[in-house]
Amino acid sequence: MAKFLTLNTHSWLGEDPQKNLKILGQKIIKEDYDVIALQEINQLKDSPATTNNYYDLKNQHQLHEDNYGLKLVEYLQQQGVNYYFVWTYNHIGYDKYHEGVALLSKQPFTATKSVLTSSMDDEFDYHTRRALLGKTTVSGQEIWTISSHFSWWKDGFKDEWARLENSLQGETLPLVIMGDFNNPENTPGHDLIINSPLGLKDSYLAAKEVIGGPTIQKDIDGWEGNEQALRIDFIFVSEQFEVSKNQVVFDGKNEALISDHFGVECLVK
Incomplete structure (x- = not known):
C-alpha cells in the first residue's frame, strides 16, 4: 500500500502560518505519507539563499532559507522524520514571493525534472506555470510523481495540460499526478484529464471508500465571486492502481483548516 497527500498550502499568507506548518508536519508524521505534493510553496524574493545542500533542479531558481517547503522538511527532521525534498519556481506571487510547487518523498528521487506547462516563461506573469516531476519508489515500485498548479480553463488549462501530457508520453512507469487543477469535476478540464491517453483515473471517483468532497469553499483567491463549494484539488493515478x-x-x-484549500489524501495499491 502507498499513501499520497496533496495540498495547496497558501504558505506564509494565512493566519499564524508557523502554527499551520507544524499542524501539517504533525499530520505527515502521523499518516506516514509516501509522497506529498505541495503548491504555493513560497519564499520571500529578498530573503537569504540557503546554504543547505538540498536536492536542486538544474537551472532552477535558488532556494531561500525561508522557503516554506524547506522549513517543513527541517521541522520534520527536528522530529526525527526525514523526507527528500525538491522545489521548482513558477512566478512572483503577491508581489513579494517566489511561488512554486514541491514534492516530498520518503525514498530518494532517482530523477527529477521541471516541465514548463504555460505558453510564457516570465516570472512577472502569474500565468507562468511549471509541473514538478519526481521519479521515486513506493512499496518497492518505481513511479513518477507530479506536483502541479494549473491555470483556469479560460486562462489556458487545455494547452498547459497538453504540454504536461506530451512530456509524459512514452513513459512506462505508473503516474501519480497531484495538485491544484483549478478545473472542477464535471467541467471540460476535468473531462480532458479523465480521457487522457495517459490512462488516468480520479482517485475520488475510483476509491472504494470516500470521505469528504469539495476542496474549496466558495470565494477564495482566484475564485472571487464563486458561490459554491468545489472540488478542484485532485490526485490522478494510473489505471493499474487500485484506490482503497x-x-x-x-x-x-x-483537522484544523490550515489553508484556503483543503488537502486530499489517497491510499492505493
Whole structure:
C-alpha cells in the first residue's frame, strides 16, 4: 500500500502560518505519507539563499532559507522524520514571493525534472506555470510523481495540460499526478484529464471508500465571486492502481483548516 497527500498550502499568507506548518508536519508524521505534493510553496524574493545542500533542479531558481517547503522538511527532521525534498519556481506571487510547487518523498528521487506547462516563461506573469516531476519508489515500485498548479480553463488549462501530457508520453512507469487543477469535476478540464491517453483515473471517483468532497469553499483567491463549494484539488493515478480510500483533510472538521484549500489524501495499491 502507498499513501499520497496533496495540498495547496497558501504558505506564509494565512493566519499564524508557523502554527499551520507544524499542524501539517504533525499530520505527515502521523499518516506516514509516501509522497506529498505541495503548491504555493513560497519564499520571500529578498530573503537569504540557503546554504543547505538540498536536492536542486538544474537551472532552477535558488532556494531561500525561508522557503516554506524547506522549513517543513527541517521541522520534520527536528522530529526525527526525514523526507527528500525538491522545489521548482513558477512566478512572483503577491508581489513579494517566489511561488512554486514541491514534492516530498520518503525514498530518494532517482530523477527529477521541471516541465514548463504555460505558453510564457516570465516570472512577472502569474500565468507562468511549471509541473514538478519526481521519479521515486513506493512499496518497492518505481513511479513518477507530479506536483502541479494549473491555470483556469479560460486562462489556458487545455494547452498547459497538453504540454504536461506530451512530456509524459512514452513513459512506462505508473503516474501519480497531484495538485491544484483549478478545473472542477464535471467541467471540460476535468473531462480532458479523465480521457487522457495517459490512462488516468480520479482517485475520488475510483476509491472504494470516500470521505469528504469539495476542496474549496466558495470565494477564495482566484475564485472571487464563486458561490459554491468545489472540488478542484485532485490526485490522478494510473489505471493499474487500485484506490482503497480517498479523503479530504484539513477541512476544519477532522483537522484544523490550515489553508484556503483543503488537502486530499489517497491510499492505493
